[in-house]
Amino acid sequence: MTDMTVPVSRNTRRSDALSRDRIVEAAVEVLDATGEAGLTVRALTAHLSTGRGAIYHHVVNKEELLAAAVDEIVGRATAAAGDDDDPGRAIRALALGIFDAIDAHPWVGTQLSREPRQPAVFRIWRSVGSQLQRLGVPAAAMAAAGSALVNYVLGAAAQYAAGARRATGDADRKAYLATLAAQWAQHDPDPIVQEAAARLDDHDDREQFLAGVEIFLTGITAVAARG
Amino acid sequence: MTDMTVPVSRNTRRSDALSRDRIVEAAVEVLDATGEAGLTVRALTAHLSTGRGAIYHHVVNKEELLAAAVDEIVGRATAAAGDDDDPGRAIRALALGIFDAIDAHPWVGTQLSREPRQPAVFRIWRSVGSQLQRLGVPAAAMAAAGSALVNYVLGAAAQYAAGARRATGDADRKAYLATLAAQWAQHDPDPIVQEAAARLDDHDDREQFLAGVEIFLTGITAVAARG
DNA sequence: ACCTGAACACCGTTCAAGT
DNA sequence: ACCTGAACACCGTTCAAGT
Numbered sequence: 500m501t502d503m504t505v506p507v508s509r510n511t512r513r514s515d516a517l518s519r520d521r522i523v524e525a526a527v528e529v530l531d532a533t534g535e536a537g538l539t540v541r542a543l544t545a546h547l548s549t550g551r552g553a554i555y556h557h558v559v560n561k562e563e564l565l566a567a568a569v570d571e572i573v574g575r576a577t578a579a580a581g582d583d584d585d586p587g588r589a590i591r592a593l594a595l596g597i598f599d600a601i602d603a604h605p606w607v608g609t610q611l612s613r614e615p616r617q618p619a620v621f622r623i624w625r626s627v628g629s630q631l632q633r634l635g636v637p638a639a640a641m642a643a644a645g646s647a648l649v650n651y652v653l654g655a656a657a658q659y660a661a662g663a664r665r666a667t668g669d670a671d672r673k674a675y676l677a678t679l680a681a682q683w684a685q686h687d688p689d690p691i692v693q694e695a696a697a698r699l700d701d702h703d704d705r706e707q708f709l710a711g712v713e714i715f716l717t718g719i720t721a722v723a724a725r726g
Numbered sequence: 727m728t729d730m731t732v733p734v735s736r737n738t739r740r741s742d743a744l745s746r747d748r749i750v751e752a753a754v755e756v757l758d759a760t761g762e763a764g765l766t767v768r769a770l771t772a773h774l775s776t777g778r779g780a781i782y783h784h785v786v787n788k789e790e791l792l793a794a795a796v797d798e799i800v801g802r803a804t805a806a807a808g809d810d811d812d813p814g815r816a817i818r819a820l821a822l823g824i825f826d827a828i829d830a831h832p833w834v835g836t837q838l839s840r841e842p843r844q845p846a847v848f849r850i851w852r853s854v855g856s857q858l859q860r861l862g863v864p865a866a867a868m869a870a871a872g873s874a875l876v877n878y879v880l881g882a883a884a885q886y887a888a889g890a891r892r893a894t895g896d897a898d899r900k901a902y903l904a905t906l907a908a909q910w911a912q913h914d915p916d917p918i919v920q921e922a923a924a925r926l927d928d929h930d931d932r933e934q935f936l937a938g939v940e941i942f943l944t945g946i947t948a949v950a951a952r953g
Numbered sequence: 954a955c956c957t958g959a960a961c962a963c964c965g966t967t968c969a970a971g972t
Numbered sequence: 973a974c975c976t977g978a979a980c981a982c983c984g985t986t987c988a989a990g991t
Contacts, residue, residue: 517974541963550976551978552976552977556975560965561966609840612839615885615889643941646882646885646934646935647937647941649881650882651874651938653885654839654877654879654882655873655877657839658842658877661843707873711873713945713949714871714949715942717945719945722944744956766982778985779957779958788984
């Protein structure tokens with residue numbers, strides 16, 4: 500069993516005033532160290548060495564806190580990938596940035612698809628929309644194109660997050676996929692499932708995620724051209 | 727004289743043995759009536775008029791129970807939409823079947839994207855895979871095509887579920903989308919967001935979901951042809 | 954074998970009381 | 973104003989005890 504305890508803050512500057520930003524930062528640390536289930540108000544107050552009620556002085560409730568933590572990570576990812584001259588490359592970079600953020604912080608993937616009205620989702624919509632516009636997608640097709648890409652990215656995020664949750668790093672992920680493939684193959688005699696399982700066993704899901712983005716880009720270009 | 731024997735309970739099914747199927751059926755009823763948060767072991771035992779521990783005689787834990795409830799609904803949806811001669815039409819029907827199932831049972835949408843290793847997700851993979859095969863997607867492209875489509879459907883499922891959770895029926899959903907659009911527009915001055923919000927206000931999300939399926943089908947066909 | 958329901962080890966959130 | 977921590981109203985799960 501791995502030790503799941505969160506290290507107590509290096510130096511108890513209890514005299515610092517608590518703030519929303521400090522609480523969100525602490526939430527990210529607790530989530531990274533112990534996962535979604537590990538973020539309890541009690542764990543958070545222990546990490547900040549304060550009382551439970553103090554949290555509620557700066558944050559409405561746990562849901563809002565989680566949304567803020569997700570937005571923190573997604574904000575970094577979208578900011579890091581926005582400055583490519585070619586909009587197609589910018590979209591691939593944006594998608595990969597989100598993928599890698601979820602690989603590093605699996606709780607982000609799960610939380611992103613739980614609530615469409617959260618800041619982080621607005622942020623993704625905005626980035627996707629601006630790149631699709633630069634790509635030349637006409638206004639009439641924008642809503643369909645944007646939601647197709649956003650839904651794909653969020654769907655993939657949630658699915659891959661389950662793998663990343665159990666296994667971070669390349670080797671671990673390969674092992675996870677092998678197990679998953681075995682489970683599928685055992686669970687279902689259908690030849691298509693068997694085939695998919697066999698391929699799952701030795702593919703790179705980061706590459707597969709990108710292949711999906713490629714399919715979308717090809718589709719949106721063709722649909723926009725004939726629409 | 728009237729018969730004075732008071733029936734202990736009109737619900738004589740109490741004497742029926744409890745079974746896994748009966749428990750799953752009851753879980754679906756509780757979920758439909760009170761939503762995800764309403765499915766507690768206590769509520770379920772009340773609905774079945776039994777003790778808490780009895781549940782654990784037939785079901786491993788709450789997570790497995792939820793997965794079984796989701797599979798029940800998704801099973802009906804995939805069965806209803808599998809017999810079209812044209813694989814393209816069959817895929818659209820399959821996607822719409824899942825969309826409508828989530829509209830009627832919003833908790834399905836949220837739960838589907840939470841765990842890739844659940845029976846309902848296998849089921850969707852299987853249906854999608856078999857139709858893509860009939861569509862002529864070569865084996866080498868199958869994993870990418872399948873995961874693109876499945877991830878899109880699951881991502882959309884989760885996003886639309888949030889709308890359906892608050893508003894079932896056409897009029898309510900329109901009202902929800904109008905509120906969401908207003909919230910976006912207020913939250914963000916970016917012209918692209920403003921544009922998206924304006925369109926969100928008067929579109930049909932069922933139609934938009936289908937437009938996304940169309941984009942992916944077009945992309946898959948084009949990529950498979952040149953691959 | 955199947956079921957019961959009290960007990961256990963947790964939750965998020967509130968609020969009178971302190972500084 | 974900001975913080976504390978006991979108290980409240982819940983959870984899912986277990987298990988000795990009953991039939």
